[in-house]
Every structure is written in structure tokens, then in C-alpha cells.
Amino acid sequence: MSQSMPRTINEYLEQLRYALRSEDPALIQDALYDAEDHLRSEFAENPNVPPAELLARIASSYGAPDEVADIYRDKERVVQSALKPPAPPVRTSALAKFFGVAADPRAWAATIYMLMAMPLGIFYFTWAVTGLSLSLGMMILVIGLPLTVLFLATVRVISLVEGRLVEVMLGERMPRRPIYAQRGLTLVERVKQLFTDTRTWTTLFYMTLMMPLGIVYFTTAVVGFTLGASLFLNPIVSLFWDIGLLNIDGEVFNLPLVLQPLQMILGIVLLFAMLHLARGVAKVQGAFAKHLLVQAG
Structure with missing residues (x-):
């Protein structure tokens, strides 16, 4: 679904929320917080620039909502892969599975x-x-x-x-x-x-x-x-x-x-x-x- 360029911070955040609608709610919360923090910092540093023009600049550097959503999905996969504990050895017997829990951190x-x-x-x-x-x-x-x-x-x-x-x-x-x-x-x-x-x-x-x-x-x-x-x-x-x-x-x-x-x-x-x-x-x-x-x- 293509979306028009957001004209306000709230429109940008709502488009980002929509782009991430199928993701983990915890990821959505993190992405919204980071995006709002970045957007408001840019607006504070450029008070005389019209909001629509500034958002267009931000979209070319920070990324449009759809692009930011893709970045967060990729980053989440990398982080989750890094934090995931090592896979335990494959155990076929019920006895091995039962006692193998001791190796699960x-x-x-x-x-x-x-x-x-x-x-x-x-x-x-x-x-x-x-x-x-x-x-x-x-x-x-x-x-x-x-x-x-x-x-x-x-x-x-x-x-x-x-x-x-x-x-x-x-x-x-x-x-x-x-x-x-x-x-x-x-x-x-x-x-x-x-x-x-x-x-x-x-x-x-x-x-x-x-x-x-x-x-x-x-x-x-x-x-x-x-x-x-x-x-x-x-x-x-x-x-x-x-x-x-x-x-x-x-x-x-x-x-x-x-x-x-x-x-x-x-x-x-x-x-x-x-x-x-x-x-x-x-x-x-x-x-x-x-x-x-x-x-x-």
C-alpha cells in the first residue's frame, strides 16, 4: 500500500505504526519511540523550516515510514539471532530430551x-x-x-x-x-x-x-x-x-x-x-x- 508523504510528525508515526502492524508490539513501541525522538530533535534544530519540507528531508536521510519499518525488521532479526542461546544438540529419545533440559540456559x-x-x-x-x-x-x-x-x-x-x-x-x-x-x-x-x-x-x-x-x-x-x-x-x-x-x-x-x-x-x-x-x-x-x-x- 503506497502512502503519501507525511506532513506532520503524527502522520509519520501513524504511517510507521501501520507499516509495522504485523510485527511484535514490543518492536512497534521501540520503533515509534526512536522515530519520534529523532523527528522532534530535527524539528527543534530547524524551527524555521516548514514541517512538510523538513519531513521530506528527513524521509531522504532517516527514511520514509515504510523504509524505516523494513530497517527495524532487519535489525530485529539480527538482534534476535545474536541474543538467541546456542541451539541444544538434537536429541531423539525421550530420556535424552528430559535430562537435556539441564543444558538449556x-x-x-x-x-x-x-x-x-x-x-x-x-x-x-x-x-x-x-x-x-x-x-x-x-x-x-x-x-x-x-x-x-x-x-x-x-x-x-x-x-x-x-x-x-x-x-x-x-x-x-x-x-x-x-x-x-x-x-x-x-x-x-x-x-x-x-x-x-x-x-x-x-x-x-x-x-x-x-x-x-x-x-x-x-x-x-x-x-x-x-x-x-x-x-x-x-x-x-x-x-x-x-x-x-x-x-x-x-x-x-x-x-x-x-x-x-x-x-x-x-x-x-x-x-x-x-x-x-x-x-x-x-x-x-x-x-x-x-x-x-x-x-x-
């Missing part, structure tokens, strides 16, 4: 994220609830609106930070730039946009949900890996110390010696199963974060 990164999720979730929840409470409580005062705007601005910052954690640790493509904010709007219009942008409120929803999710992730990871390690190490440790699989009122209980090899095998299976679970959590949590934190394309 994403599984270990997701495990670390599960352990981090509870303290992060508590912080997010506390910040969201405290900020909303103070904002609503102060709304009747002069300071109420500025405080609310400041709080919602921090929510967007937290959204970007969480997105970087999700991309690095869970492998889900997330924005690397702030939300496209249409910086040509007046202060009143930008404040209104902050309140009416659905991503502001979905991010707050995400922050409140992260506490229960974080508790579930942390508890599952700690219990699962601890139990697996205990089952595997108990027969070895009990040879040197009087430590049982169960200790009740000072009484030590261990499985019969003939069953302890099976206990160790069960422990190893549980440890590897937890890595598979962590990899599954990475996919689910990544999709959840993408849906609530990323500006729709």
Missing part, C-alpha cells in the same frame, strides 16, 4: 526468576497499593493530582524495568524503549493520556497480581528443588551423620536400604522435572507480561 534463568518473583511481587504490590491509596487520599488537596501523576509515571518506569527482566530471563521480546507518548501534546493532554491509557491500569493490575504469583513461583521452586535435593542426597549424608529423611520428635526415619537407590533416582527426576516446570513458567509468565505491559500495536 533459559531453564536456569527462569528458575532464578521464580526465586526473585516473591520479593519483586511484594515490592510491586506494596508500591501499587500504597501509591493508589495516597493518590486517592490526597486527591481533595492541591498536591493530589501532581502526586497521582508522579505515581503513574513511576508505574510506567516499573513496567519498563520488569519488561527488561522478562526479556533477559524468560526470553519473551519486550520493549526496550518507554511507551510512545506523543510528546507534541500539551501538558494537560499528556496527563489526560496517562490516565486514559489502558496500559497504565493493566500495569497496575500486573503489579498487584505479581505478589500472589511470586509467592506461588518462589514456594514451588524452593519446595521442589529442596525436596529433589533431599531425596538424592539423604542416603549419602545419612552414612556420615545421623540425619534421616524424616525427623519426628528426635526419631530419625529413613527408607530401607534396598529402596534408597530408587529414592535417589526419584530425587534426580524431580530436580530435572523442576527445570522443565521453570521453562513452562517462563512461557506462561512471559505471555502474561507481554499481554499486560506492552503497548498494543
Whole structure:
């Protein structure tokens, strides 16, 4: 679809958005932010040049919206290829696939994220609830609106930070730039946009949900890996110390010696199963974060 030369910054950005309409929303957000930043810098340096003429110059140097969209697609393929972990060896048997998860760096990164999720979730929840409470409580005062705007601005910052954690640790493509904010709007219009942008409120929803999710992730990871390690190490440790699989009122209980090899095998299976679970959590949590934190394309 051929488009006429944009006459304003907003027209340029809308054409760029349209050209990237089939791409990842995170990529669209990054491209819009970069393009707007470049365009407004050019307009600030050339205040006396008519907008249509300046945009024509920019299109010949920075690129027309369609050309910029192609550049971002190519760059995204290169970046994703560079960030992609090495492909694991091809494994044909089910047993090799099951134990081969130990060579997947994403599984270990997701495990670390599960352990981090509870303290992060508590912080997010506390910040969201405290900020909303103070904002609503102060709304009747002069300071109420500025405080609310400041709080919602921090929510967007937290959204970007969480997105970087999700991309690095869970492998889900997330924005690397702030939300496209249409910086040509007046202060009143930008404040209104902050309140009416659905991503502001979905991010707050995400922050409140992260506490229960974080508790579930942390508890599952700690219990699962601890139990697996205990089952595997108990027969070895009990040879040197009087430590049982169960200790009740000072009484030590261990499985019969003939069953302890099976206990160790069960422990190893549980440890590897937890890595598979962590990899599954990475996919689910990544999709959840993408849906609530990323500006729709």
C-alpha cells in the first residue's frame, strides 16, 4: 500500500505504526519511540523550516515510514539471532530430551526468576497499593493530582524495568524503549493520556497480581528443588551423620536400604522435572507480561 508523504510528525508515526502492524508490539513501541525522538530533535534544530519540507528531508536521510519499518525488521532479526542461546544438540529419545533440559540456559534463568518473583511481587504490590491509596487520599488537596501523576509515571518506569527482566530471563521480546507518548501534546493532554491509557491500569493490575504469583513461583521452586535435593542426597549424608529423611520428635526415619537407590533416582527426576516446570513458567509468565505491559500495536 503506497502512502503519501507525511506532513506532520503524527502522520509519520501513524504511517510507521501501520507499516509495522504485523510485527511484535514490543518492536512497534521501540520503533515509534526512536522515530519520534529523532523527528522532534530535527524539528527543534530547524524551527524555521516548514514541517512538510523538513519531513521530506528527513524521509531522504532517516527514511520514509515504510523504509524505516523494513530497517527495524532487519535489525530485529539480527538482534534476535545474536541474543538467541546456542541451539541444544538434537536429541531423539525421550530420556535424552528430559535430562537435556539441564543444558538449556533459559531453564536456569527462569528458575532464578521464580526465586526473585516473591520479593519483586511484594515490592510491586506494596508500591501499587500504597501509591493508589495516597493518590486517592490526597486527591481533595492541591498536591493530589501532581502526586497521582508522579505515581503513574513511576508505574510506567516499573513496567519498563520488569519488561527488561522478562526479556533477559524468560526470553519473551519486550520493549526496550518507554511507551510512545506523543510528546507534541500539551501538558494537560499528556496527563489526560496517562490516565486514559489502558496500559497504565493493566500495569497496575500486573503489579498487584505479581505478589500472589511470586509467592506461588518462589514456594514451588524452593519446595521442589529442596525436596529433589533431599531425596538424592539423604542416603549419602545419612552414612556420615545421623540425619534421616524424616525427623519426628528426635526419631530419625529413613527408607530401607534396598529402596534408597530408587529414592535417589526419584530425587534426580524431580530436580530435572523442576527445570522443565521453570521453562513452562517462563512461557506462561512471559505471555502474561507481554499481554499486560506492552503497548498494543
